[in-house]
Amino acid sequence: MRDESRPALPVNGQNGLNGLNGRNGAHAEAATAATAATKALPRNLAVKCPNCRELLVGKDWEKNLRVCVRCGYHSRLSARERIELLFDDGSFEAFGSDLHSADPLSFVSRTQPYPAYLADYRARAGMDEAVVVGRAHMDGLPIVAAVMDSNFVGGSMGSVVGERVTQAIERAAEERVPLLIVATSGGARMQEGLFALMQMAKTAAALARLAERGVPFICLLTDPTTGGVWASFAALADVIVAEPGAMVGFAGPRVIEQFMHQRLPKDTATAEFALKHGMIDAVAHRRDVRPTLVRLLRMFGAARPA
Amino acid sequence: MAYDLEFERPLSDIEKQIHGIERKGEKMKAEDRTQVRELRQRLDHRTDEIYRALTPWQRVQVARHKDRPYTHDYIKLMCDDFFELRGDRRHGDDRAILGGIASLDGKTVMILGNQKGRDTKEKVECNFGLAHAEGYRKAQRIMRQAERFHLPVVTLIDISGASPDLEAEQRGIAGAIAENLQVMAVLRTPVLAIVIGEGGSGGALGISVADRILMLEHAIYTVASPEAAASILWRDAAFASSAAEAMKITAPDLLELRLIEEIIPEPRGGAHHDHRAAADAVKAAILRNIGELERLPVEELLEHRYRRYRDIGAYTREPIGAASV
Numbered sequence: 001m002r003d004e005s006r007p008a009l010p011v012n013g014q015n016g017l018n019g020l021n022g023r024n025g026a027h028a029e030a031a032t033a034a035t036a037a038t039k040a041l042p043r044n045l046a047v048k049c050p051n052c053r054e055l056l057v058g059k060d061w062e063k064n065l066r067v068c069v070r071c072g073y074h075s076r077l078s079a080r081e082r083i084e085l086l087f088d089d090g091s092f093e094a095f096g097s098d099l100h101s102a103d104p105l106s107f108v109s110r111t112q113p114y115p116a117y118l119a120d121y122r123a124r125a126g127m128d129e130a131v132v133v134g135r136a137h138m139d140g141l142p143i144v145a146a147v148m149d150s151n152f153v154g155g156s157m158g159s160v161v162g163e164r165v166t167q168a169i170e171r172a173a174e175e176r177v178p179l180l181i182v183a184t185s186g187g188a189r190m191q192e193g194l195f196a197l198m199q200m201a202k203t204a205a206a207l208a209r210l211a212e213r214g215v216p217f218i219c220l221l222t223d224p225t226t227g228g229v230w231a232s233f234a235a236l237a238d239v240i241v242a243e244p245g246a247m248v249g250f251a252g253p254r255v256i257e258q259f260m261h262q263r264l265p266k267d268t269a270t271a272e273f274a275l276k277h278g279m280i281d282a283v284a285h286r287r288d289v290r291p292t293l294v295r296l297l298r299m300f301g302a303a304r305p306a
Numbered sequence: 307m308a309y310d311l312e313f314e315r316p317l318s319d320i321e322k323q324i325h326g327i328e329r330k331g332e333k334m335k336a337e338d339r340t341q342v343r344e345l346r347q348r349l350d351h352r353t354d355e356i357y358r359a360l361t362p363w364q365r366v367q368v369a370r371h372k373d374r375p376y377t378h379d380y381i382k383l384m385c386d387d388f389f390e391l392r393g394d395r396r397h398g399d400d401r402a403i404l405g406g407i408a409s410l411d412g413k414t415v416m417i418l419g420n421q422k423g424r425d426t427k428e429k430v431e432c433n434f435g436l437a438h439a440e441g442y443r444k445a446q447r448i449m450r451q452a453e454r455f456h457l458p459v460v461t462l463i464d465i466s467g468a469s470p471d472l473e474a475e476q477r478g479i480a481g482a483i484a485e486n487l488q489v490m491a492v493l494r495t496p497v498l499a500i501v502i503g504e505g506g507s508g509g510a511l512g513i514s515v516a517d518r519i520l521m522l523e524h525a526i527y528t529v530a531s532p533e534a535a536a537s538i539l540w541r542d543a544a545f546a547s548s549a550a551e552a553m554k555i556t557a558p559d560l561l562e563l564r565l566i567e568e569i570i571p572e573p574r575g576g577a578h579h580d581h582r583a584a585a586d587a588v589k590a591a592i593l594r595n596i597g598e599l600e601r602l603p604v605e606e607l608l609e610h611r612y613r614r615y616r617d618i619g620a621y622t623r624e625p626i627g628a629a630s631v
Contacts, residue, residue: 098623099621099622100621100625100626101620101621101622102620102621103620103626105552105553105554105563107552108552109540109552113627114627116627117627118627119625119627122625128625159618159619159621160621162618163621166616188507188508188529188530190530190535190538190539190549191539192529193529193553193554193555194529194553194554194563194565195565195618195619195620196529197507197511198511198615198618198619199619200484200487200511201515201615201618202615202618202619204484204487204488204491204515205487205488205515205611205612205616208488208489208491209492211488212492228508228529230480230484231481231483231484232487232508233484234480234484235478235480235481235484236484236485236488249475249480250468250470250474250475250479250508251470251471251474255470256471256472259470259471260471264472268475277476277477278478
């Protein structure tokens with residue numbers, strides 16, 4: 001039992017994520033150029049694109065960073081994979097790993113109590129919560145990062161997600177190091193009731209202090225970023241970049257269609273829609289995300305007084 | 307003042323008996339009068355009994371009662387003067403959030419709140435209380451003005467959720483709410499939020515980041531409306547009453563969880579039975595709380611407000627619960 005519920009990501013200091021590289025040995029070319037767009041992810045033999053159903057060679061799929069070469073669909077990545085893809089090798093050092101959800105409402109869904117539900121997710125998703133936060137480097141530049149994972153209860157925000165993100169914001173403010181958040185979330189976590197909703201206010205309050213200190217905050221929106229996360233810290237970044245096709249919206253297209261009783265244009269509540277309506281700054285292909293973020297970090301870094 | 311909710315059936319039965327006797331008018335005898343008096347006593351007694359033991363789902367129905375006083379009613383009943391500030395100066399004037407500069411017993415405050423609409427015309431006009439981005443931006447404009455003139459801000463919360471429609475997305479509802487959370491967190495003047503009916507989701511939070519949150523006795527405050535939560539949790543909005551039960555959304559529950567500061571008692575049978583008494587209670591609570599908050603130096607006020615939110619969260623150092631096999 002203890003084993004199953006063990007946090008999947010490393011605690012302070014140790015970095016188990018290097019293991020991913022070691023196992024598949026496929027990052028040789030990435031190691032040389034730190035700004036290189038591509039760093040390989042673990043391989044499968046053949047993959048069917050979840051969007052266009054095209055059968056793709058696993059090798060190509062991985063080489064293209066799990067973006068479909070045919071339709072451009074950007075598949076969802078786990079937090080581990082994101083970290084692997086974005087940050088300098090072995091540079092990620094997690095903190096806040098000793099925080100776990102309590103069950104303040106003694107919430108029972110049908111027959112399963114919330115703690116058992118979470119334990120199932122810990123075992124299944126290989127994550128101990130929907131976000132991992134820590135220090136990292138990108139092309140040698142220090143950042144504080146929070147990386148979300150939609151595999152864990154839909155990336156929903158409860159007390160732990162709110163607290164870890166807030167700790168990341170506070171650390172960035174204290175150390176005057178830029179903050180990067182990779183967002184993906186279905187919204188607030190119902191099982192924590194109002195505690196979950198209040199995390200929106202908590203993170204926003206911490207960001208107000210970060211802004212007062214003049215520390216830059218960049219947010220990467222990935223599929224899907226909706227509800228309470230989009231309506232709080234994700235929308236408050238100085239620069240917002242999204243991956244193509246990512247669902248980005250307050251309500252999400254299904255809810256909007258139900259509410260309005262009509263079919264909506266296909267791009268409703270996507271990254272492209274958000275760009276068109278002035279809600280975000282850029283839509284960047286996965287291979288361009290890292291170089292884009294590094295450029296931003298360099299310029300913001302140079303702008304700050306020593 | 308009819309009792310018309312399903313769980314109020316025993317009360318409406320007594321009411322019917324009273325009306326039956328009173329219909330005699332002039333022909334009422336002494337014993338009829340005695341009987342009416344006794345029935346009224348019984349009605350009060352039963353009302354207290356039933357309202358003391360309301361289930362969460364019954365409270366949802368009271369909080370949503372069609373005759374419940376809305377923001378506009380409270381403003382009319384509480385303020386000796388009120389001038390409405392309209393429009394966000396960017397896109398439009400959202401009638402689902404209204405606010406302005408007000409005088410309460412001679413004390414000037416900025417007051418704003420959600421408006422659901424009483425009759426069909428008003429309901430349509432204010433989109434059934436579902437606010438849009440311009441509503442939150444108007445609220446922000448009013449709050450910044452309050453800060454400039456050192457006026458306390460009072461917000462009245464009564465919304466099931468922000469509008470989930472295309473226009474809301476096009477005009478950036480999420481960003482508008484997020485900005486308000488940030489602005490309110492550091493607003494350099496006292497902020498008091500009062501949930502008068504339904505507090506639902508980000509739509510409610512967007513005007514309720516405050517130094518203190520008060521709730522009317524039968525109001526609810528929830529991360530998502532019970533219907534929305536049920537469809538997220540169990541893919542079926544029909545389980546709304548279970549969601550209301552499970553999510554701890556009532557004023558007593560939230561006070562116990564220390565997520566709110568105070569409960570304002572409602573008149574017998576709920577605020578909709580006596581708007582005047584409800585408004586008097588709310589007004590007294592506003593004046594007392596604002597008075598207390600204004601005594602704090604602003605830096606201390608802001609530090610308290612930061613801690614109020616910073617400390618919200620329930621976590622442990624070790625994972626709890628074992629995976630089911």
